[in-house]
Amino acid sequence: MFEYAPAPESRDIVDIRPSYGLFINGEWVEPQGEERHKTVNPATEEVLAEVAWAGEADVDRAVQAAAKAFPVWSAMPGAERAKYLFRIARIIQERARELAVLETLDNGKPIRESRDVDLPLVAAHFFYYAGWADKLSYAGFGPDPRPLGVAGQVIPWNFPLLMLAWKIAPALACGNTVVLKPAETTPLTALAFAEICRQADLPPGVVNIVTGAGETGAALVNHPGVDKVAFTGSTEVGRLIARSLAGIRKKLTLELGGKAANIVFEDAPLDQAVEGIVNGIFFNQGHVCCAGSRLLVQESVAADLLEALKRRLGTLRLGDPLDKNTDIGAINSAEQLAKIRELSEAGEAEGAERWSPACPIPDRGYWFPPTVFTGVAQSHRIAREEIFGPVLSVLTFRTPAEAVEKANNTPYGLSAGVWTEKGSLMLWMASRLRAGVVWSNTFNRFDPTSPFGGYKESGYGREGGRHGLEAYLAV
Amino acid sequence: MSERTERLSVRKTYKLFIGGAFPRSESGRSYVVTSSKGDFLANAARASRKDARDAVSAARKAFPGWSGATAYNRGQILYRIAEMLEGRRAQFAAEVADADGVSAKKAGELVDAAVDRLVWYAGWSDKIGAVLGSANPVAGPYFNLSSPEPTGVVAVVAPQAGPLLGLVSVIAPVIVTGNTCVVVASERAPLPAITLAEVLATSDLPGGVVNILTGSAAEMAPWLAGHMDVNGVDLTGAGPELAVTCEELAAENLKRVLRPPADRVDWLADPGIERMTAFLETKTVWHPIGI
Numbered sequence: 229m230f231e232y233a234p235a236p237e238s239r240d241i242v243d244i245r246p247s248y249g250l251f252i253n254g255e256w257v258e259p260q261g262e263e264r265h266k267t268v269n270p271a272t273e274e275v276l277a278e279v280a281w282a283g284e285a286d287v288d289r290a291v292q293a294a295a296k297a298f299p300v301w302s303a304m305p306g307a308e309r310a311k312y313l314f315r316i317a318r319i320i321q322e323r324a325r326e327l328a329v330l331e332t333l334d335n336g337k338p339i340r341e342s343r344d345v346d347l348p349l350v351a352a353h354f355f356y357y358a359g360w361a362d363k364l365s366y367a368g369f370g371p372d373p374r375p376l377g378v379a380g381q382v383i384p385w386n387f388p389l390l391m392l393a394w395k396i397a398p399a400l401a402c403g404n405t406v407v408l409k410p411a412e413t414t415p416l417t418a419l420a421f422a423e424i425c426r427q428a429d430l431p432p433g434v435v436n437i438v439t440g441a442g443e444t445g446a447a448l449v450n451h452p453g454v455d456k457v458a459f460t461g462s463t464e465v466g467r468l469i470a471r472s473l474a475g476i477r478k479k480l481t482l483e484l485g486g487k488a489a490n491i492v493f494e495d496a497p498l499d500q501a502v503e504g505i506v507n508g509i510f511f512n513q514g515h516v517c518c519a520g521s522r523l524l525v526q527e528s529v530a531a532d533l534l535e536a537l538k539r540r541l542g543t544l545r546l547g548d549p550l551d552k553n554t555d556i557g558a559i560n561s562a563e564q565l566a567k568i569r570e571l572s573e574a575g576e577a578e579g580a581e582r583w584s585p586a587c588p589i590p591d592r593g594y595w596f597p598p599t600v601f602t603g604v605a606q607s608h609r610i611a612r613e614e615i616f617g618p619v620l621s622v623l624t625f626r627t628p629a630e631a632v633e634k635a636n637n638t639p640y641g642l643s644a645g646v647w648t649e650k651g652s653l654m655l656w657m658a659s660r661l662r663a664g665v666v667w668s669n670t671f672n673r674f675d676p677t678s679p680f681g682g683y684k685e686s687g688y689g690r691e692g693g694r695h696g697l698e699a700y701l702a703v
Numbered sequence: 704m705s706e707r708t709e710r711l712s713v714r715k716t717y718k719l720f721i722g723g724a725f726p727r728s729e730s731g732r733s734y735v736v737t738s739s740k741g742d743f744l745a746n747a748a749r750a751s752r753k754d755a756r757d758a759v760s761a762a763r764k765a766f767p768g769w770s771g772a773t774a775y776n777r778g779q780i781l782y783r784i785a786e787m788l789e790g791r792r793a794q795f796a797a798e799v800a801d802a803d804g805v806s807a808k809k810a811g812e813l814v815d816a817a818v819d820r821l822v823w824y825a826g827w828s829d830k831i832g833a834v835l836g837s838a839n840p841v842a843g844p845y846f847n848l849s850s851p852e853p854t855g856v857v858a859v860v861a862p863q864a865g866p867l868l869g870l871v872s873v874i875a876p877v878i879v880t881g882n883t884c885v886v887v888a889s890e891r892a893p894l895p896a897i898t899l900a901e902v903l904a905t906s907d908l909p910g911g912v913v914n915i916l917t918g919s920a921a922e923m924a925p926w927l928a929g930h931m932d933v934n935g936v937d938l939t940g941a942g943p944e945l946a947v948t949c950e951e952l953a954a955e956n957l958k959r960v961l962r963p964p965a966d967r968v969d970w971l972a973d974p975g976i977e978r979m980t981a982f983l984e985t986k987t988v989w990h991p992i993g994i
Contacts, residue, residue: 352842368834463957470954475947475962482957639956658988659771662855666988673989675841679849683984684934685957690985693839695849703977 232545235552237339242330244416247278250286250439251422253293254432260285265441267415270336271549271558271593279415282438284447287407290436291453294378294405297433302375302403306362313358313400315428320351323424327417331389332549334416336558336594337512339550349674350393353692356676357397360697364402367694373701375403376479377455380448383418384461385411385560386515386616392418394691395458396435397676402700404456405434409448412441413561446472454478458699460517463614463640463685481689481699483517483681485614486642489635490520490671491657493628494529496647500669502536505620508645508671510544510598513557514618515564517686518643520671522604522611523622524631530624534602541598542585556618559594568596568617575601575610580621606637614640628653632660641683645671664690717747717893719754719917720900722761723910729753734918736894739804747893750916752926755885758914759930762856762883765911770853770881778828781879784906785821788814788871791902795867795895802866802892816971817871823974824875831880831979844992851983853881854959855934858927860920860949862940866892868970870899873939876978878912882935885914887924889940893917921945928952935959935982939968 247264249256263281268274282290301309320327327350328342335342364373379399383391388410399406410418418437425435438444442465449457449469456479459469463484473480490508492501508520525533549557559565576582580601587597596617604611604621611621625631635644644663648654658666664682667673674680679695681687689699717736718725727733730751736744748754769777788795792814800810832850839847857877862869866889877884888896900915916923920940928936928949936953938946938961946963953960961981 466957467954470957471951474950474954475943484957654990658986664984664986666986668988668990670845670989670991673841673843673845675839675843675845675847677839678841678847678989679837679839679985679987681985683854683986687957688959693849694837695985 232553234548236548236550237329237552239329239333239550241326242333244277244330248280248415248419248439250280250282250290251419251435251437252286252290253436254426254430259283265412267334267413269333270560271590273592276333276416279419279439282440282444287438287444287447287451290407290438291378291380291448291451293433293436294407295453297405297431298377300431301405301434306364309401309403310358310361312428312430313354313361313397316424316430317351317354317358319424319427320347320354324348324351327389327420329550330420331417332557334414335385335388336549336560338554338557340552340554341512346387346390349676350389353390353393353676354397357401360398361401364697364701367697369698369701369703373402373703376700376702377404378453379404379406379456379458379700380451380454381406381408381458382445382448382461383408383410385414386512386517388414389417389421391460392421394460398691398696399458399700400434402697404700407436407438407448407454409438409440409445412439415439449473456700459483466687479699482687483689483691484685484687485640486517486519486682486686487522487612487614487638487640488518488520488643488645488663489522489524490645491524491631491635491647492526492529492533493648493650493653494526495649497649498529498533498536501533501647502540504645504647504669504671505537506540506544509620510556510618511672513559513596515560515616516672518665518672520645521615521619521621523620524625524634525622527624527626534622537600538583538585541600544585544598546587546595546597547590556598559596559617562594564616565594565596568615568619571610571613571615572599572619575604575608575621578608578610580604580608580610606634612638628657632657636662639685642686643667715745717745717897717917719748719750720897720904720913720915721754721758722764722914723904725900728918729757736892738801744801745894747897747917749918750923752923754916755923755926756930758885758916759856759927759932761911761914762885763932765883765909766855768909769878769883769912772881774829774832777879777881778825780907781821781825781828781875784902784908785818785825787902787906788821788899789818791898794898798895798898799867802895813868817868820868820871820974821875824879827979828879831976834976835980835983835985839987846990846992847987849985849987851880852986854982854984855882856932857882857884857935857937857982858924858930858933859884859886859937860924860940861886861888861896862968863889863891865970867895867899869968870896872970872974873937873978874913876974877937877982880979880983882982883912885916885927885933887920887927887940888915888917890918890920924949925952928958929955931956933958935961937961937981938963
């Protein structure tokens with residue numbers, strides 16, 4: 229491996245306040261309760277800031293602000309709403325470097341990813357849905373589709389600002405107002421977004437941000453003033469939300485877990501497949517619901533592919549997320565690290581063979597080396613449960629039918645990958661894989677025009693594209 | 704030589720419809736079905752939890768073939784169902800009149816509407832993909848296509864009123880897109896459902912695509928809503944309390960839920976496409992473009 233001189237991105241560009249309140253009705257307000265939590269940089273365990281923990285009364289205040297803003301926002305001509313969203317998109321572009329650094333500090337993901345993937349997609353998402361705001365009558369949901377009202381949105385920590393964009397952009401374009409709760413470990417870019425709303429002169433109450441943990445999310449989801457619930461996170465919590473909303477007339481969309489198969493056939497270009505496998509499971513430290521966490525490789529090429537894969541993993545650089553050469557950043561939290569460790573230990577205990585490249589681990593922070601398990605059986609926990617970390621489980625198959633059966637042998641159905649040079653086989657596989665997104669000869673591609681969402685226990689509803697509007701319209 | 708007596712009619716035994724066959728309930732239970740005036744019409748099978756599970760297995764087994772059939776083929780089969788229903792118009796009209804207490808003329812109109820509804824949905828089979836799918840202009844060298852796909856096995860609680868038109872109006876949109884289903888027929892008026900099963904059995908519809916259970920919705924619907932191999936549940940015919948129970952159970956494996964309508968449904972009105980979209984997934988396929 230070549231030696232690289234450190235090339236850290238400067239963090240001077242971000243200005244983190246020591247303490248943040250809640251963003252309600254266009255103002256920073258103090259929570260009614262005393263509770264505050266520290267958000268830390270997972271790469272160093274350094275405390276970045278203190279944020280408020282919103283209680284029920286705070287959530288109620290935010291929902292009321294959103295409800296008050298709804299008549300104005302929904303009655304505004306679509307072209308005017310569009311211009312606010314375009315304005316927000318532009319500010320995001322202008323502040324992209326700052327937001328990328330902030331995201332990397334709070335989340336632990338490599339700056340290369342926050343700079344080159346997250347932020348461009350965030351801005352693109354606002355641009356895309358801005359354009360819909362005055363074209364909803366052409367979207368295929370009737371001549372005059374109506375918004376739902378107040379959207380309560382709860383997002384995860386793996387792509388904090390991108391998930392915010394996926395939630396807020398279509399909601400606002402359709403004329404809804406929102407109360408959004410960012411994840412407890414990654415609140416800072418959402419709070420920066422609140423400032424952007426002010427910069428854009430967005431009417432007060434259209435966007436409200438309440439920070440907190442699970443109880444705050446539950447208070448939001450179950451608030452009677454919320455007309456629409458959108459949640460991205462674990463299947464376990466998704467289930468709870470679906471149950472709690474039974475019989476209640478709130479529209480619900482859920483984007484939940486996954487255990488995607490990345491399927492490599494013997495005729496695939498192996499070098500490209502190796503890059504796709506690496507991108508599939510080690511992108512964002514594997515903190516990706518659609519990660520290609522199960523590699524299904526055709527038996528005839530399994531040995532060659534694994535050798536090439538291990539060689540490639542030996543070149544990945546783990547370390548300072550702010551360093552522009554870093555490939556693998558920090559695990560987002562101690563809690564997540566413990567979960568990854570626990571499942572990896574279960575993998576060994578159940579008889580799979582564990583391998584990681586030689587990889588120095590920093591002394592402070594939360595880290596997990598890229599890890600590959602071979603000899604994995606379908607019954608192993610590491611083949612069934614979502615690890616949400618840089619851990620790949622390798623299984624083999626002989627025939628396309630066996631590949632389909634193994635790929636679909638999961639309660640999840642978010643994504644899948646297929647690597648083959650044979651077009652008819654690719655389409656045959658794509659039609660049989662029970663997953664909402666199929667990447668063929670590529671993996672982990674995202675675009676605001678492309679609908680994203682799962683089958684089965686990966687949730688329901690789509691985000692992105694024309695399809696993504698449906699979640700925020702009374703249809 | 705004995706005197707000639709009046710001919711004794713041969714009564715029909717109404718059974719369940721599972722996997723293309725007509726079994727009795729494994730429980731051996733049956734219940735009395737009466738007309739709207741209270742006259743005895745027939746005994747119908749009272750399906751059990753095990754019957755419901757058998758029906759789910761049959762529906763699951765039929766799913767790959769039915770969802771993998773061409774849209775044209777599914778449309779042809781739905782049209783064939785309409786043809787067969789039309790051919791038995793008189794029998795259905797009599798059963799609907801008995802069940803609903805409507806005039807013979809009105810019953811005939813309801814049967815006609817059921818036939819027309821099937822024809823309408825038959826035509827959707829090879830059009831819904833074009834209406835709901837999209838070619839997405841992603842910002843990169845990728846081909847990107849979204850298409851609707853069937854959700855899987857859908858449990859349908861058929862409306863209690865509208866024993867034929869309502870029933871056809873909930874089954875057709877589920878199966879035309881490639882789903883298979885387990886239907887709990889109207890408890891009070893199950894006979895047209897079983898006669899419809901006879902039509903389905905002779906319409907080239909593969910066994911297991913539609914399975915019909917008669918008996919208590921309150922007893923069967925929760926089993927189906929909680930069944931881990933069912934992907935969606937249509938609660939149109941469930942009362943408010945039963946619907947909430949079923950929706951809570953459905954959360955366990957995140958089934959797609961179509962809630963009961965807030966208002967009384969006019970089954971003669973334009974149905975719209977919502978009953979199809981409720982049980983469709985969107986699949987998006989990416990592929991690089993290059994040389």
